[in-house]
Amino acid sequence: MKPKHQRLILIILAFLGLGGASFFILSAFQEALVFYYVPSDHCQKKMNSKQCIRMGGLVKPHSVHVTGKTVSFEITDQKASIQVHYQGVLPDLFREGQGVVAEGYLLGPNLFEAKSILAKHDEKYMPKEVADRLKEKGIWRNAE
Amino acid sequence: MKYRWARPNFFLKITTPLLPVSFILTLLFLTGGLYLGLIASPPDYLQGDGMRIMYVHVPASWIASLIYAFLALMSFFAFVWRHLLAEVLAISSVPIGALFTGLSLVTGALWGKPMWGTYWVWDARLTSVLVLLFLYGGYWALYKSYSRPEQGIRAASLLALVGVINLPIIKGSVEWWNTLHQPASLIKLSSPSIDPSMLTPLLLMAGAYFFYFITLLMIRTRTELNTRKLLILEAKK
Numbered sequence: 414m415k416p417k418h419q420r421l422i423l424i425i426l427a428f429l430g431l432g433g434a435s436f437f438i439l440s441a442f443q444e445a446l447v448f449y450y451v452p453s454d455h456c457q458k459k460m461n462s463k464q465c466i467r468m469g470g471l472v473k474p475h476s477v478h479v480t481g482k483t484v485s486f487e488i489t490d491q492k493a494s495i496q497v498h499y500q501g502v503l504p505d506l507f508r509e510g511q512g513v514v515a516e517g518y519l520l521g522p523n524l525f526e527a528k529s530i531l532a533k534h535d536e537k538y539m540p541k542e543v544a545d546r547l548k549e550k551g552i553w554r555n556a557e
Numbered sequence: 558m559k560y561r562w563a564r565p566n567f568f569l570k571i572t573t574p575l576l577p578v579s580f581i582l583t584l585l586f587l588t589g590g591l592y593l594g595l596i597a598s599p600p601d602y603l604q605g606d607g608m609r610i611m612y613v614h615v616p617a618s619w620i621a622s623l624i625y626a627f628l629a630l631m632s633f634f635a636f637v638w639r640h641l642l643a644e645v646l647a648i649s650s651v652p653i654g655a656l657f658t659g660l661s662l663v664t665g666a667l668w669g670k671p672m673w674g675t676y677w678v679w680d681a682r683l684t685s686v687l688v689l690l691f692l693y694g695g696y697w698a699l700y701k702s703y704s705r706p707e708q709g710i711r712a713a714s715l716l717a718l719v720g721v722i723n724l725p726i727i728k729g730s731v732e733w734w735n736t737l738h739q740p741a742s743l744i745k746l747s748s749p750s751i752d753p754s755m756l757t758p759l760l761l762m763a764g765a766y767f768f769y770f771i772t773l774l775m776i777r778t779r780t781e782l783n784t785r786k787l788l789i790l791e792a793k794k
Contacts, residue, residue, distance in 0.1 A: 504674030540599030
């Protein structure tokens with residue numbers, strides 16, 4: 414066997430091994446690799462109130478209340494929702510129906526104290542006129 | 558070497574006319590892309606003018622991954638068959654790939670601050686792209702750490718091949734795990750969720766970046782080949 418064939422077989426075997434190993438590692442870390450939990454997750458798993466976690470979902474329409482400096486709203490994943498309290502500056506994209514990720518502590522089974530709020534943008538890009546037209550036609554899907 | 562197209566002299570010969578063509582294509586795509594992207598296209602319904610960063614950011618990320626795939630393929634030829642041209646093409650593509658990865662990370666951060674509310678988060682997509690930058694950096698460091706380039710290229714090629722694992726992770730990160738980064742707008746099975754008036758400048762910018770890469774790659778490879786020729790001539794004296 415020529416040296417170049419040896420090297421070819423070495424590379425292919427190494428690549429198969431490495432690919433397999435990566436697959437198993439990533440599958441094993443599935444839980445740790447998520448950026449945020451959704452409200453229906455927390456109902457199944459009891460989380461520690463001292464642990465800083467991220468909770469993501471959509472801002473439930475008509476749930477935003479501002480009292481002084483405190484904003485309270487509900488995050489929902491359409492299955493379950495959770496009340497969030499937050500003091501501070503909201504990102505520009507924050508609005509009802511928008512995806513957000515709140516970072517903070519779970520105080521009770523349905524109460525979340527947020528330290529920071531990040532807005533999550535969806536993958537849709539369109540001019541304002543197109544968005545208005547879709548809303549007029551009633552085929553606008555605000556919350557997915 | 559029995560393959561005519563893999564001979565360095567053949568490469569020098571065919572790139573002489575191709576280089577200006579590629580350069581002109583870069584300018585054409587860039588002019589069209591920048592005009593449509595920055596002036597003629599409408600602002601986004603939600604993000605306003607801030608979404609124009611996307612025309613710089615998204616194609617940069619695509620090309621950064623594409624260059625890595627090219628680097629890995631060339632490293633494969635360089636490691637198994639020890640083709641000189643593959644080695645030189647691999648080395649020449651690394652700084653260009655790192656440039657686009659850096660551009661993608663910086664423009665992403667600038668977009669993230671007003672839209673998400675943060676420059677950086679450690680989600681799967683952002684982290685895997687940072688790993689891509691480290692792979693380019695690692696390749697260069699490993700290649701340069703040997704006093705003889707023919708040893709350095711072996712080690713660096715192996716690193717480049719190991720790093721291929723990162724490419725499907727970058728692509729899949731937004732689908733397999735939930736991330737702050739939005740999923741793909743364009744490369745997905747259903748129809749693209751981006752308006753045609755915004756899709757055109759995006760694709761033009763991708764074209765501009767692609768031909769910019771090809772142009773730079775040809776210039777860098779020619780320089781490297783000529784430098785090596787000179788070194789051989791020097792050594793013969």
